[in-house]
Amino acid sequence: MAKPLPISPLASPLPPLGVVRGVRLGAIAAGIRYKGRTDLVLAEFDEGASVAGVFTKSKCPGAPVDWSRESLRNGVARALVVNAGNANVFTGRAGIETCRLTAEAEAGLAGCDAHEVFLASTGVIGEVLPAERITSALPDLRAALSEDGWEAAARGIMTTDTFPKASVRQVEVGGVAVTIQGIAKGSGMIAPDMATMLSFIATDAALPSAVLQTLLSEGVGRSFNAITVDSDTSTSDMVLLFGTGKAGNAPVTSAADPALSAFREALDAVLLDLALMVVRDGEGATKQIRVAVKGAVSDASARVVAMAIANSPLVKTAIAGEDANWGRVVMAVGKCGEPADRDRLSVAMGGVTIASEGAVAAGYDETPVVAHMKGQDIEIDVDLGLGDGVATVWTCDLTHGYIDINGSYRS
């Protein structure tokens, strides 16, 4: 990176973070790519922690994605090693070897199996990531682990992020108080299908990995898989949810157990918090955009339409220019191939119906919409008028900042 990026105008302040019993974490400057900042993060979990994960659907995933996907089969986690600055993607045998050496080194120090270690990397693609940079830093990093290391971890995984991202909720499971706390990084190369960035969440609730997996997969569909910055999907995306069990709640064996209703809601809230922070740190973003589609022939169809709008460069540049250019919304609806009928379609911005039934709404007054477009939170509502399908997705505008950041990332 040539110079530090200015902090996003949409940045969220870091919330007051607590601890998650059974999790200790920290960060260190390992000199992987950046100078003068932390870039290696370690989390260790007390024995008995369960884990769930969702990974990029890229056909060209990074070696750490393959490693962690393999580790997930056991459903048991003792450690997580994350580095920023080098994604260890398209690095061939060397990349696989880096993963093995890293996991074995941490396993040796923590006294666990190498596949109880999860790995994630983010940064440039195609450059060899020397394992030694990581393994030589692990002893010092381990010595400094702390239950209070969450903020350090949130900062240590940043790449083009302009602010650290974390969220926390406290709820009860079967009358026992539990905490859900997570961090995330990501600002570009953000799109489905999938996690579209790195996020690590831990809870002290006692939940088997199968239950965590169901809750995570469902929640990701409504959060990380419902955001897009630039339609590009990373080769390294990963969301992991760890459960330490330290809260000591009564056993729960099914994600459908009513005892989990508050937990599910809180987890969804943490996931959406983190996902929206990623949107709000979208490269060059100056506005957050919520696109809600209803009246589609199915939820899946609504989602395709919503994503077509959210990914349209013409829609996104219009919003950057504070232009309520609803014609481009119509264009995006029309292009995506899903069932739509020009003469039943309606479009609203900022809650004001602009167009309906194939033409501009009778008596449409642009004044409140113009005011809405000047704000930071833009709302686009589309009703296709065909069925009951609904979907909501979030994105950001497309500005000169995006070009600046991505035209010179490697220089």
Next chain:
Amino acid sequence: MAKPLPISPLASPLPPLGVVRGVRLGAIAAGIRYKGRTDLVLAEFDEGASVAGVFTKSKCPGAPVDWSRESLRNGVARALVVNAGNANVFTGRAGIETCRLTAEAEAGLAGCDAHEVFLASTGVIGEVLPAERITSALPDLRAALSEDGWEAAARGIMTTDTFPKASVRQVEVGGVAVTIQGIAKGSGMIAPDMATMLSFIATDAALPSAVLQTLLSEGVGRSFNAITVDSDTSTSDMVLLFGTGKAGNAPVTSAADPALSAFREALDAVLLDLALMVVRDGEGATKQIRVAVKGAVSDASARVVAMAIANSPLVKTAIAGEDANWGRVVMAVGKCGEPADRDRLSVAMGGVTIASEGAVAAGYDETPVVAHMKGQDIEIDVDLGLGDGVATVWTCDLTHGYIDINGSYRS
């Protein structure tokens, strides 16, 4: 438009244009939106002209698209009316009425059926296009029609185009010399599926509309449907091919007739010329990018992969920054969901293999690639190593100019 856009650095000079016997055309300043420039184009064809067409696949097409698609059923053309500045899209009943009034006015003047008149409009969406602006200008416009009106027509259909676009070829059909000459406009909202802009081509060859249609549909697949500027598909795209029959070649009843081989090649060349001019006038473009994919499991799969690369904002901004960031090419291959194997993939830029078999090529020297990236014509070659599927598509880079143009189009 606030101010004239600077001419694209990739602009092609207008070739010396000839006439197409049986076609007279011209342009006039009808004050539809712009001031001080022509914005209404008329072409008239001698009796007996055949016609073929390809239209946007948008589910929300403009009223003129509906009109011309309907006119095409007869396969007979006497006139074409095109306006720039207002797309007559999402204008409800008023838009349909404008089409009817326009076609009827021209039919009355030309002495033909209203559905022998073809209509096309380009410009802003959602504003009523008053028919009277067009119909009142038609008599003067008709009076000035000329066989030499091609350049005037090419200029009159421009919107955000920074240079007029035309192409011409002369070949023989069954020993008889024929001309194929066309014009196009388009620079943004360019993407498949379809024509992705306006283009009108005429030939004096005597070919029935069914033969013209087969040749046009095939040629569009290799030209206008193989270009993308920003992945957005217009509601108004249209390519029409008119055949006046004035060359007097012997009858041809099948597109497979060997007598058409040179004609087919020449038509394809005209279509590709025009399509590449659109790319080279891509909003904000400073570089043309050719993406060639081979080794895919099918041609269709190769096309999806090629389009994923060509539409990736991260790939396009990297090229704008003259950065041979092949990692983003790998990302785009991985994200698109088509069969790909990281460990068989190879990527070349400027003819230099950068990565193969899952890692950077042994002894890769960046020097010639860096030099290639500084040029105006960028070549990306991807070999998936899986099968025989191939596809080639063209796009342009994504620059600050795109944001400038699209962030303030309506202001």
